Amino acid sequence: MDQPISFRIAANEGNARAGVLRTRRGEIETPVFMPVGTAGSVKGIRFEELENEIDAQIILGNTYHLWLRPGIETIRACGGLHRFIGWDRALLTDSGGFQVWSLGELRKISEEGTEFRSHVDGSLRFLSPEVSMEVQAALGSDIVMAFDECAPGKTPHDDARTSMELTARWARRSRDRFDALQRDEADTGRTLVEGLSGAQALFGIVQGATHHDLRRESLDRKLEIGFDGYAIGGLSVGEEKNVMWDVAGEIAPLMPADLPRYLMGVGTPEDLLEGVARGVDMFDCVLPTRNGRNGQAFTSRGKLNIKNTQWASDQRPLDETCRCSVCRRHSRAYLRHLYLSGEMLSSISLTHHNLAFFLDTMRRVRQSIRSGKFTQFRREFTEMVNSGVE
């Protein structure tokens, strides 16, 4: 029987892989960075730019945010998330688990799910594996994430085990409800394309904080259930970088080689290369958009803070090696002026450049793996990034 997605590896170099993830809404070359469109918009950029110059093949949406506002009745009435926002390419939706966890004191976790107060209107809401699957079916995203509990970096072993086991039971419930919803045709995004089932894909999430035994057990329990792809959650949330890479470096290669692997919420451009080197295929992070709004550009020579006085009359682009439309047109001096003047074009321009830089970096990563030069590319890229902006 056809699967919801297909994944083909075209080249390997060490643990790094370059491949093609085929979804019901187009092909995605991997490794891929997915821009984050939390509330149905990648902040500060038009869809035309994402499609054309940035050429994003897939973006993220967020169950938590979209469920609270505008709500699934509205999105269902508008024909699902793709049609609601006007985006025909692939969409992955996060389950809401991470956002609810981020609420901290405002949420109460039980076996059944998570009770919390909406940040929009203060109303009491309840999110569970079943609700998350129902919302994601109404959104009609192409890749659905199982509902999990996030145990952050420094969680002690006992607590991390409790959490990991809850996540495993929630994964089972996610799978069951998801399958029923697909049978019931609740998925608003269903589209038949040759060789695929037309259904949503469901990814399982490995938790276990920084404890390797728990991470391995978490993966085993997800494999028992069976998913279309596997994600590593609960990293980049407070632990040291080397600890994060130890965990990801052990777990990613243990995941099925013929399915996509997704490292959630990571990271800087250097992090993307480190993840790829450990066998990760998919990444997402708010850094390019959020930091762009705060006046920070990612460049081939590291981070550039546009506020700095040293750029006041500097006519060079953000990145002298970048060919994006911002770097072709605007100087550091002008972008600094826009930032200091509170002009929206500052956020728009830095967001645009940052996304262009992230996606261009991944394009170069893929090419380097396909030509057997990833190790060399990674070394040169990292050296350059660490050399600092002049």
Next chain:
Amino acid sequence: MDQPISFRIAANEGNARAGVLRTRRGEIETPVFMPVGTAGSVKGIRFEELENEIDAQIILGNTYHLWLRPGIETIRACGGLHRFIGWDRALLTDSGGFQVWSLGELRKISEEGTEFRSHVDGSLRFLSPEVSMEVQAALGSDIVMAFDECAPGKTPHDDARTSMELTARWARRSRDRFDALQRDEADTGRTLVEGLSGAQALFGIVQGATHHDLRRESLDRKLEIGFDGYAIGGLSVGEEKNVMWDVAGEIAPLMPADLPRYLMGVGTPEDLLEGVARGVDMFDCVLPTRNGRNGQAFTSRGKLNIKNTQWASDQRPLDETCRCSVCRRHSRAYLRHLYLSGEMLSSISLTHHNLAFFLDTMRRVRQSIRSGKFTQFRREFTEMVNSGVE
């Protein structure tokens, strides 16, 4: 001797004219609406969009804002305003007179000029006809406005006369300093093109509040000095609409028929048609950008407030007859969601649509004049706008 600009009327209908204004940075079909780029950016839109889809042939910059920040040393160091902001097409700069007037209590006007406190850093600054010309030469804009004093709509005759006479003396001083600066090659935007002098053009401004005799006298005194084009200032600042049109309707046709006429700071789409009917060629206004940021769209059926609950699940575009990229892609329901969620894409999208609508309206105005159907177009357009959004 070649002039800085040339202006050719291609068609007339009543007082309305369609023509081509040739500047050292390209041809501008008139009547034209000029998007406002106060601090060197048309708020909320990329220059690529202005050039391509919106197809703006000329935009405004503001002397007051750019002088205070980033300052003319920076702009001169970056090669003038065109190069600083990355815009090769025509630029018109306002003189700063209106902005200083807007400061109200914070400014002190004397024969010499205007003393005021900077809104950026609170420093005491002094703007005069000479300083304004010097700043505009450093900016290198293609059309420079004389430094004037704005007497708003309800100014009594005596005060309006005093102000009008001061504006006349300032116009003389603007002309003198401007000419000296051109001789001294202070203009950073100088560009030689066939048939034009390569210098900046200087426009005079007619003031006199709502008093027809003062308006006529103000025009006579500007004509004595001699300018490359003539503007009507001090309208749309508190007076009734019919009073504004009485003044503009008398003064515009008295201006030289072979030079461009510019009605400053006006207006709504309906206002543009009223101005054109009275012989005006150029307009500017912050309405499409400012109202776009505040959730208001201009449409062929009048204003649409995107906040309204009635659009919550409305899948129609802002304007069903509009072919702009926002209307082709996004529904009222989605744009409302973006506004309520505080997403930047709300401002970006409504600004984009509004500018597209204003410039498309002017394109249709020009076509209608050229085909002798302006009267009909004006009647149909006005009826439709007044019919209300459904």
